[in-house]
Amino acid sequence: MATKKVSRIAVLTSGGDAPGMNAAIRAVVRTAIFNKIEVYGIVRGYSGMIEDDIYKMDSKSVANIIQRGGTILKSARSDEFKTPAGRKKAFNNLKKKEIDGLVVIGGDGSFTGALKLSEEHGIPVIGLPGTIDKDCYGTDSTIGFDTAVNTAVENIDKIRDTADAHDRLFIVEVMGRDAGYIALNAGIATGAETILLPETKTDIESVIIGLKRKERRKKLVNLIVVAEGDELGGASEVAKVVKERLPKIDTRVTILGHIQRGGSPSCCDRLIASRMGYHAVVALNEGKRNVMIGIQNGNIVHVPLEDAISKKNQGIDQELLKISHILSI
Amino acid sequence: MATKKVSRIAVLTSGGDAPGMNAAIRAVVRTAIFNKIEVYGIVRGYSGMIEDDIYKMDSKSVANIIQRGGTILKSARSDEFKTPAGRKKAFNNLKKKEIDGLVVIGGDGSFTGALKLSEEHGIPVIGLPGTIDKDCYGTDSTIGFDTAVNTAVENIDKIRDTADAHDRLFIVEVMGRDAGYIALNAGIATGAETILLPETKTDIESVIIGLKRKERRKKLVNLIVVAEGDELGGASEVAKVVKERLPKIDTRVTILGHIQRGGSPSCCDRLIASRMGYHAVVALNEGKRNVMIGIQNGNIVHVPLEDAISKKNQGIDQELLKISHILSI
Amino acid sequence: MATKKVSRIAVLTSGGDAPGMNAAIRAVVRTAIFNKIEVYGIVRGYSGMIEDDIYKMDSKSVANIIQRGGTILKSARSDEFKTPAGRKKAFNNLKKKEIDGLVVIGGDGSFTGALKLSEEHGIPVIGLPGTIDKDCYGTDSTIGFDTAVNTAVENIDKIRDTADAHDRLFIVEVMGRDAGYIALNAGIATGAETILLPETKTDIESVIIGLKRKERRKKLVNLIVVAEGDELGGASEVAKVVKERLPKIDTRVTILGHIQRGGSPSCCDRLIASRMGYHAVVALNEGKRNVMIGIQNGNIVHVPLEDAISKKNQGIDQELLKISHILSI
Amino acid sequence: MATKKVSRIAVLTSGGDAPGMNAAIRAVVRTAIFNKIEVYGIVRGYSGMIEDDIYKMDSKSVANIIQRGGTILKSARSDEFKTPAGRKKAFNNLKKKEIDGLVVIGGDGSFTGALKLSEEHGIPVIGLPGTIDKDCYGTDSTIGFDTAVNTAVENIDKIRDTADAHDRLFIVEVMGRDAGYIALNAGIATGAETILLPETKTDIESVIIGLKRKERRKKLVNLIVVAEGDELGGASEVAKVVKERLPKIDTRVTILGHIQRGGSPSCCDRLIASRMGYHAVVALNEGKRNVMIGIQNGNIVHVPLEDAISKKNQGIDQELLKISHILSI
Structure with a gap:
């Protein structure tokens, strides 16, 4: 220099x-x-x-x-x-x-x-x-990004514990208004059955069919990870559809929110x-x-x-x- | 025996x-x-x-x-x-x-x-x-209880990071339908300015007055921890009142939810x-x-x-x- | 006042x-x-x-x-x-x-x-x-104390992972020159088979007998938690005795040390x-x-x-x- | 297929x-x-x-x-x-x-x-x-690798807390018999003043000179991260040299050991x-x-x-x- x-x-x-x-x-x-x-x-x-x-x-x-x-x-x-x-x-x-x-x-x-x-x-x-x-x-x-996605993973792991104890379906919303990277990486890392991203068109019909099949197979623990910017409109919107179509499934929503921004x-x-x-x-x-x-x-x-x-x-x-x-x- | x-x-x-x-x-x-x-x-x-x-x-x-x-x-x-x-x-x-x-x-x-x-x-x-x-x-x-309250504390610490970076007011809801123990302990441990519990009548007026005073003193970082069972009805309800009365304050809501149930x-x-x-x-x-x-x-x-x-x-x-x-x- | x-x-x-x-x-x-x-x-x-x-x-x-x-x-x-x-x-x-x-x-x-x-x-x-x-x-x-003992527990959990993968005996030393509280609490919380404390006289002979019995039963994963102030002289001294008496057991020592003092x-x-x-x-x-x-x-x-x-x-x-x-x- | x-x-x-x-x-x-x-x-x-x-x-x-x-x-x-x-x-x-x-x-x-x-x-x-x-x-x-290096970083952060409280020199040994990747990445991520690797010849003389300079500047908190495979022989060997040459510095050794292998x-x-x-x-x-x-x-x-x-x-x-x-x- x-x-x-x-x-x-x-x-x-x-x-x-x-x-x-x-x-x-x-x-x-x-x-x-x-x-x-x-x-x-x-x-x-x-x-x-x-x-x-x-x-x-x-x-x-x-x-x-x-x-x-x-x-x-x-x-x-x-x-x-x-x-x-x-x-x-x-x-x-x-x-x-x-x-x-x-x-x-x-x-x-x-x-x-x-x-x-x-x-x-x-x-x-x-x-x-x-x-x-x-x-x-x-x-x-x-x-x-790496910290945020690890924060998401650690918390979805915790949700898995309780999902597993109760055979529940959890729909977890992670950050990502225009990009699904957090959702995709955290979803794979936590073994999510379904991952919904802004970049891909969500075929809600096939999600419902998948859940029905699992309901029959008695594989009741399920995890859907959805990016906040998914065109369906986030976890609450997805939950609304699921509850309408599959009222017998015990469905819960968690929005991870700002905890993904903080931390060491x-x-x-x-x-x-x-x-x-x-x-x-x-x-x-x-x-x-x-x-x-x-x-x-x-x-x-x-x-x-x-x-x-x-x-x-x-x-x-x-x-x-x-x-x-x-x-x- | x-x-x-x-x-x-x-x-x-x-x-x-x-x-x-x-x-x-x-x-x-x-x-x-x-x-x-x-x-x-x-x-x-x-x-x-x-x-x-x-x-x-x-x-x-x-x-x-x-x-x-x-x-x-x-x-x-x-x-x-x-x-x-x-x-x-x-x-x-x-x-x-x-x-x-x-x-x-x-x-x-x-x-x-x-x-x-x-x-x-x-x-x-x-x-x-x-x-x-x-x-x-x-x-x-x-x-x-001890695990749940530590999970709440760790995550509120993260929210503090981002609250501090932006001089925002965060209203964080923790579990506790009938009991405010998680809210009280996590609130003190994270230095929350206000803690709202089911066991005590929430004087929302004095909360607003406190926020106004801090607004004037330019102490803009604020944290309210509220138990889900507070008679006001949880973080979203509290946020609604705050936003109506103090529209200039940048207010965000986080509901910690089921992550408090899981984890080692x-x-x-x-x-x-x-x-x-x-x-x-x-x-x-x-x-x-x-x-x-x-x-x-x-x-x-x-x-x-x-x-x-x-x-x-x-x-x-x-x-x-x-x-x-x-x-x- | x-x-x-x-x-x-x-x-x-x-x-x-x-x-x-x-x-x-x-x-x-x-x-x-x-x-x-x-x-x-x-x-x-x-x-x-x-x-x-x-x-x-x-x-x-x-x-x-x-x-x-x-x-x-x-x-x-x-x-x-x-x-x-x-x-x-x-x-x-x-x-x-x-x-x-x-x-x-x-x-x-x-x-x-x-x-x-x-x-x-x-x-x-x-x-x-x-x-x-x-x-x-x-x-x-x-x-x-509570933070230190949780730090010890989190790290002994990690050691368990690797002990379990290799069927090894781990001897983990925690802090406590005159007091065995960290060792006792962390030992119980991590399921340690043996806990050695300054307050109790260590009967190393019965530790050896216990290990022999487990060796026969092929329960090979073992964890000994020892306070630094144990009268036998800490994890390295205990390991020396075990290795002499039971040379076939794969024995490792970890001294947690000053990480127990720090952290949030x-x-x-x-x-x-x-x-x-x-x-x-x-x-x-x-x-x-x-x-x-x-x-x-x-x-x-x-x-x-x-x-x-x-x-x-x-x-x-x-x-x-x-x-x-x-x-x- | x-x-x-x-x-x-x-x-x-x-x-x-x-x-x-x-x-x-x-x-x-x-x-x-x-x-x-x-x-x-x-x-x-x-x-x-x-x-x-x-x-x-x-x-x-x-x-x-x-x-x-x-x-x-x-x-x-x-x-x-x-x-x-x-x-x-x-x-x-x-x-x-x-x-x-x-x-x-x-x-x-x-x-x-x-x-x-x-x-x-x-x-x-x-x-x-x-x-x-x-x-x-x-x-x-x-x-x-990524998990191990994050475990090292989290624990060195804890050691920093206590090093800082006491103005001490900590010499922390991380895993790596032939490779210094953990030491290098964890060292940079924790702000270590000195990083000793198997791949580079350790100039202990310049380490001593650096410590002397800092001693004069009263910047007493110091952190040396050393890979176990460094040709000097690990943290204990480095500490021996430092203590001989700079007996007034309060020097401590921590060997992170097998905790780096475990964990989620x-x-x-x-x-x-x-x-x-x-x-x-x-x-x-x-x-x-x-x-x-x-x-x-x-x-x-x-x-x-x-x-x-x-x-x-x-x-x-x-x-x-x-x-x-x-x-x-």
Whole structure:
């Protein structure tokens, strides 16, 4: 790193929080300091940028946070930042502090704002994919997904205990408004008989037929894992149909909800957050701008923010779906 | 144990399952075998008794189950057992196998059935309090409570992470239809600002005033823990009122639900289940009948099933409620 | 609390750290503030008192710590404090700040120092039993024990998995230099065939005979839980004897060690720490001095520090030992 | 799967057990049944093959095991199988049952035996990499690694709590006789200042210099993570050197040991085990023989068993090591 391209950078977290965001902040801060780059933390995302809630960070600011859920920089929505006036106000606060590079940890909504800021005011921006849904183009991994899916699995295991004790059907809803990765992985890992995803059209008729067959075979324990964004409308809607059609089956609904966002990050999430945070600073320092740091086949890649925002992930692995059916017989 | 009063006993689990039931079954089976008493397992509670779903157990039947949630004997509701005819049919199955003593692990509904069976057919019955709600007269501890409350605490900790990241108000519903023990203990242990219980009248007005005050002080992270049986009607109802009165606060609801029933039992639940299971067999062997094994001040007590069914627990510890208010300032 | 007996107090943690110490600090600080008493934190126990490493705490100082292991006030050993000169120096630092009451969270070594400080310099002292070993006279519960024993149980469960897969004998050492509570409770909760405690003389001959019998019966999975303070000298010493006498058995040693001190405190530990911390301030405020806050049969008691230091706990519950033998057949 | 190449297969686990082996067994069994192939379980690996401890499995044999640590088929070492006579005896037992395909879940030692069996007796063999060390050529993932490294991380987090409370140096030994993957990943994820691996020559002098520098800076909390196979000889040896050279530092050793082998498998391990188990049967059914199922860049690959045994993994990621140094400043 012969000549530095940045000398003072800022980092923020934005959008829904995800376990591992703190590990990413730590990596950004310490890699910057190692490279003699000053580093600032922006509190509550773009809101804090507009309100000048920005403070200088040092190595100790990020001590003892790698294992913590949430984000020490907090996150918030900002409608004002969606306007050119809001972004101008925000940029002026960065300019005042002579900040010449920005790292944004969040999802595609956060990247959209970052890209506009850069286009309008010239500041280079690096995005890190921080989202439990793994709904992000250009990267195999996102910060938070592995923890979220393990939280889902641990809790569905508990529900299995009670489902098994009572020969009940449980319909468990996991997070995922547009993406079924949590549902698919958690469903296979807990041996769910049925997995309902936003990416595939739910054939409720065949679900009902499957349940009827199991009812006859007296295999009464059943588990349906459904992503919140399934086009049928989540666990409660599925339960309504099942209860109407199969009133004799003892059916219960559990919505895992926000517990999937919190908790100490898994080893995997800490590692990718550390790697991505390191490479965000390296990229800024090498003059890269407006890219997202992604991981593809284990390697770091630089994905143009434009692509990360506009392109679609390749979708659900059909083979995994097939395996899930075969293994839950 | 000079002269045995029983020579062949049966054990069943009934009602909502609770972590530690398997540890209790193990203790009943092995203590019986140690005392040269034959022991049978009845599957799916009173339903299995009626349907003669009863099998002989040995030491290996209960190997490697002390750490498992759920109940290997399964549980079920039985409307037929609520009739004298049903109980007669059930008793005949016990009689056929020359079973002369019964251990019932469950809540007060289960004890009611056991007591009627004993009164009508003379078989001595011992009850073990297995219920996560701790809603049981005559005992300081019930099998499953400690695990359930720790599961609630671990998950509310996770919700805290995300609440803190977003300065949100979370309203978390825990189990407890008639009893607020889970809500009270989990609420204090997670630093909840407000705890709503069935045992105390909820003054929603003062909750709103407290939230307003915190809104002004910009202490925006807030946690309300509410028992499902609160007279206001659970987390969703509370949220409705809060959203009407304080629309600016970002309010979310999480219902922990059935995850509180499952999971590997805590050390405490395994211990009390082991002690109670042991003492159930000792009691039968000493000729005791129709009592529940309880623990009071650390000591084993024998509570008449009649009392366990009809009497009320002393209720919520007012001092704990007071401490919870002071510590969440 | 009409007239206050103290107006400015300090709190410290001392000795081995225990999960729940942070919950106790939080309770002391917030109860003090609620009662309009100023409160100071002393860093690194008596060392920090001597070096004047003392800072004013407010409600925010203890935000978001109830769920954390370790102690934000840190702990340390101090040889200097064992001398009258050291204690004088320490007291002068308290005097300078007009501190008129002290809460000490730790074990009996810490209480000895506190009592001497009080006797020599007149400052009233309240002790809170914070020790994972539960080796403390006058209280049924100590802060940290429940978490430590659950950590032991969770990890021994994991060892069971691999012991079972290989038909191996595992000898697991848990903490407890003078007290076998962790070993006894964790041993019963994990179904250990043998439990070795400092309080009972280990009859190694009968352990060997038991293993031989099981070797013949081909019940090859075996688990011995041994407290580090067993008079045989810990797991490695026991393994040496077993390997000499029964060379054909595949024997492995695991020493759980310091993992038992850390981790997020259990619900139980957070609750007793909160209650005890609250009552420490109440006691100071009512003019009590030189007592330990204990819990007996669920009720708060005030045990003279002299007794807490010099008297012995009643020892191991013989019935539990008997139950452990019967249940591991 | 038009024409089946096998009609009756067997599955075994061998070598050190790893979390996820049960998920792999389940996948083999159910995929076989789905394809109308009969499937047998061999108990205790090659020992059981020699002793004819083999039983027919059905879909229910593997119900409710996906979440369990250990292996329901048990594992064992067999010296007899290392001889041609032993393998002949073993093969005869397979032949007797008309078993025409074999799935071996284990490490390279297990694959060596499998390959010899196939070469000598013609039975096609498929290997699945089941080892927590990830020390396996031809695959990015092995069954058990992700769980083991998360267990290490969770426990080192606990040690951090107590290290931090006492400003101590902890030297923690993790598994890995020939490979440092657990040490490297767990070390980065817990923010270890120093990570010692078998793959890199340990410059103990620079470790001592680093500790001295930190001693001067009063950054006293320190964590060294060392793989058991480091050429210095594990945590106890490292501690010996540190204590000699830096006697003032309060240094403690923890050896995590066998807890890293057990426990409920992570979502990741359940998934790769399920995929690999599925593909093992598909491969046999398509006529493939003597290959290991691996995962490279997310895709299933078939690695000749010969390569899996004789070739070396590409070794430690140097960039990760560099990141670990920068992030622990």
